Amino acid sequence: MTDTLAPSYDPTEFETRLYQQWEASGVFQPSGKGEPYSILLPPPNVTGTLHMGHAFQHTLMDALVRYHRMRGYDTLWQMGSDHAGIATEMVVARNLALEGNGETRDSLGRDGFIGKVWEWKQHSGDTIERQMRRLGASGDWSRSVFTMDPMAAEAVVEAFVRLHGQGLIYRGQRLVNWDPVLKxxxxxxxxxxxxxxxxxxxxxxxxxxxxxxxxxxxxxxxxxxxxxxxxxxxxxxxxxxxxxxxxxxxxxxxxxxxxxxxxxxxxxxxxxxxxxxxxxxxxxxxxxxxxxxxxxxxxxxxxxxxxxxxxxxxxxxxxxxxxxxxxxxxxxxxxxxxxxxxxxxxxxxxxxxxxxYLTDQWFVKMDGLASRGMQLVENGSVKFVPPNWINTYRHWMENIQDWCISRQLWWGHRIPAWYDAAGTIYVGRDEADVRAKHSLGDDIALSQDNDVLETWFSSALWPFSTMGWPDSERMGERGFDRFVPSSVLVTGFDIIFFWVARMIMMTDHFTGEVPFRDVYITGLVRDSHGQKMSKSKGNVLDPLDLIDGISADDLVAKRTTGLMNPKTAPKIEKATRKEFPDGIPAFGADALRFTMAALAGPGRDIKFDLGRAEGYKNFCNKLWNATRFVLMNTEGARFEGAPQPKTDAERWILARLDATAAEASQHFAAYRFDLLAQSLYEFAWNDFCDWFVELAKPALNGDDATAADSTRHTLLHVLERLLALLHPLVPFVTEELWQQVAPRLGIGGGDEAATIMLRPYPQAGDLDTSGFAAAAADVEWLKAMVSALRRVRSELNVALSRQVTLLLAGASDADRTRTARFDASLRFLTRLERIDFIDDADTAPAAATAVVGELRLLVPLEGLVDLGAERTRLDKELKKVDGEIARCEGKLASDTFVSNAPPAVVEQERKRLADWNVQRGALAAQRAKLG
The missing domain is CATH 3.90.740.10 (Valyl/Leucyl/Isoleucyl-tRNA synthetase, editing domain)
Structure with missing residues (x-):
């Protein structure tokens, strides 16, 4: 057994370490090679912390980025954060009050207060980016943009000045939503x-x-x-x-x-x-x-x-x-x-x-911009996924109002407008620009507008302000022509109006490009009861608590601190202690990510269930243990190239690998993360970890050295490819395991990628499996035989250590051939003492019966079980089969079903009825023997 892979799965031991290695290596940055693929991160508020909605969307974005990176695309995930004017002013003002030295926003004045905000930003403003790293976000942090950075600020001023010059920005008195506390x-x-x-x-x-x-x-x-x-x-x-x-x-x-x-x-x-x-x-x-x-x-x-x-x-x-x-x-x-x-x-x-409230504000005229924005979606330049969200977009665009872009704050992009003593408005890039354009001497006093632009204005410019616009040289350096339009925007339906639509309009207006090709709309993450998560309800889950764990006391304290209505705290504490008496265990980032992907149905809200996270942690553990088995059985082995399978089990698993790779590509292309997770889970858990590991044992333990060596090669190859398939969803555990597996296949060193992140993502046809169909069918037969016999043993409660006799009745020539071929596997996997063929099941002694196709499997009961218990079991099984027969007959008796269902579906139902009748006949005959 390997000495370098820990004996048990513990994500806390390697997730942080691996992320630090990835980031330090520069692998998150664009490679400069291949077809470009880019995603814009919806910039989270600088005051924010990672919440479940972030964890959901960031998981999906990261999966797409990692997948395309492995496909050889020149991949950019543009990171950044929003200055969040109102929220940031509130946080800093609250901190000033807590310091107790008498300083307030007003006592400091505009410049002094903004200085305090920048101090806060330097020390506390990057929390959410650190938390995104903990989730595994593989974005290019070296290019991260803050909306108040000089580059982004320049774009904001330029956009305002141009829009004003084009008559699209004006100042006027209109009704707005007014917060009388924030003013x-x-x-x-x-x-x-x-x-x-x-x-x-x-x-x-x-x-x-x-x-x-x-x-x-x-x-x-x-x-x-x-x-x-x-x-x-x-x-x-x-x-x-x-x-x-x-x-x-x-x-x-x-x-x-x-x-x-x-x-x-x-x-x-x-x-x-x-x-x-x-x-x-x-x-x-x-x-x-x-x-x-x-x-x-x-x-x-x-x-x-x-x-x-x-x-x-x-x-x-x-x-x-x-x-x-x-x-x-x-x-x-x-x-x-x-x-x-x-x-x-x-x-x-x-x-x-x-x-x-009626007040003077700055507005953007929206009619013309909205008409063009609607056209770009209607003509397919921008595509919504799921497509029904275009209706929401269309409704808002057709009923659009002029956009109020000013806010009565200090923190933010100050509006580039100046006033003289008579109230005349001058707009320019700075005061010097205003004086030069309007020939205003130094004797004319000017004062800049006190308002700032709302954060959605700077966010609307995000697709191109992050690419250096309007500076052409800087745009070239940052790859504007390469990464705009971006490939997909992953975002929630609630900001289609506030952000998606405005990015489409502004990017087209200023650059002539659309900001993104696809808009993948996600639902909301709700609690396990379908309720919206909110602090006032006390049902908020913190993604980091799921990743790293939290005690019950700490969880209660987190949920009851800072409530707007403190009277609800006892109720929240009681509910929390009831639901989480032992707190929340550490599931790790991978388990949380897989849960998010598995729940990501197209456009619908998801109910987050901690039980799913526990199940996917078990999945990671299963993968870990299967890898330990492979490493133990390939100790000292080194293989090059693709395997040349010698056994039917190898051919079957390679065919399943090829089919799963095809499914994965289809699901990524359709943004069906739920189907992707399901497909990979079934292949990893059922096909590889359960069946192939078991089917490999007879070859590994047999006398055929060639078959044993071939099986070792196939075990390593399929495991390495499985880890690559899973990597976009569960990056940490796959990297940790891959580092142990890769050297045995001669990869991961020298000129090869030293990380699974740069391994080619498995594609259908990577290995020619066209001649494996017969072997795959034979192994499916073997699986059905083993499953049926294990079910019989389980129902009879026969100890695993006890060998039994198997009688086979009604065997076809193909059944006899397969039985001979898989004799060793059947005996090994189901603990058989002997296998005998009989001509007539009716002449067999009392036996437990199972059916595979038309082959009847009989396990003689004498000396094995209580015959009374077996009668009860058979009666129960007969009742179940009778129910299935009744369902089939009911469908086939329906003229509506027979007339309207596709012929293939009707024929399938007839075949099901025939199969159930065969099973019933076998079971009834066996029951009759027991009296």
């Missing part, structure tokens, strides 16, 4: 809509002429201070005569019109709604259609401003709500208050209710 606009992706208990208030709005009133229902009565109209449906006969008249807005005294618009739901409430264009996105659209005034009643921190009546000014929005309701009730205008479920938009960072 900045945020994107839709940063808004979480939560169902909450609220109220629906009905309020009476008097007609201005005193002839009556209209009753309006609202969930936000405080915003009535900014109402511009009340609205009814144009076909609602109840209110037709009132359209064009006015009502007097309660508490404000303003007269506002009654308008008609099809947006109104006549069935909701009274069929009359208030219109507040400055505080509701739908109302804003109505206001645009009807030219209504935009009346903003809030300050940036969501207090009532001076536009409202004096008594409400300065009040927080919820305090103002209380006073508005009290005043309405006192005036007799509050008609009804009733409980109501409503969707409350909250900022995912601050947890505060988001305000639709």
């Amino acid at each position: 900045t606009a945020i994107s839709d992706l940063e808004v979480v809509n939560e169902e909450e208990d609220g109220f629906l208030w009905s309020i009476r709005y008097p007609l201005s002429d005193g002839s009556g009133s209209l009753v309006v229902a609202t969930t936000r009565p405080e915003t009535m201070l900014g109402d511009s109209a009340v609205m009814v449906h144009p076909d609602d006969e109840r209110y037709a005569s009132l359209v064009g008249r006015t009502v007097t807005l309660p508490l404000s005294g303003r007269e506002i019109p009654v308008i008609a618009d099809a947006y109104v739901d006549r069935e909701f409430g009274t069929g009359v709604v208030k219109v507040t264009p400055a505080h509701d996105f739908n109302d804003y659209q109505v206001g645009q259609r009807h030219a209504l005034p935009l009346i903003n009643i809030f300050t940036p921190d969501a207090a009532v401003n001076d536009t409202a009546p004096e008594k409400y000014r300065g009040l927080d929005r919820y305090e103002a709500r209380k006073l508005v309701l009290a005043d309405l009730e006192a005036a007799g205008l509050l008609v009804e208050t009733r409980p109501h479920k409503l969707q409350v938009p909250r900022g995912d960072r601050s947890g505060q209710a988001i305000e639709p």
